[in-house]
Amino acid sequence: MTIIRGSCCGRRLRMPTLVLFGAEDRLIPKNAIRFPGGRPPCLQLEFVPGAAHFLVDDQPQAVAHRVAAFLSA
Numbered sequence: 001m002t003i004i005r006g007s008c009c010g011r012r013l014r015m016p017t018l019v020l021f022g023a024e025d026r027l028i029p030k031n032a033i034r035f036p037g038g039r040p041p042c043l044q045l046e047f048v049p050g051a052a053h054f055l056v057d058d059q060p061q062a063v064a065h066r067v068a069a070f071l072s073a
Contacts, residue, residue, distance in 0.1 A: 016073075018066065019043060020067075021047050021048070022054070026053070027053045048063060050062070
């Protein structure tokens with residue numbers, strides 16, 4: 001739980017990272033996603049069409065395809 005205490009504040013993400021969100025997510029809408037200090041260049045952010053908050057349940061094939069493509073790159 002050190003992240004809750006702010007132990008990551010000021011640190012920059014350096015490893016390649018894929019973040020997937022459901023394009024139809026009503027709990028975390030696209031305009032709520034922000035990156036203080038700017039999005040790290042190593043972070044790839046994608047929205048999965050036809051998926052809501054539980055995108056792995058909504059679009060398992062699409063999520064598996066994106067993860068496999070990311071890991072093979």
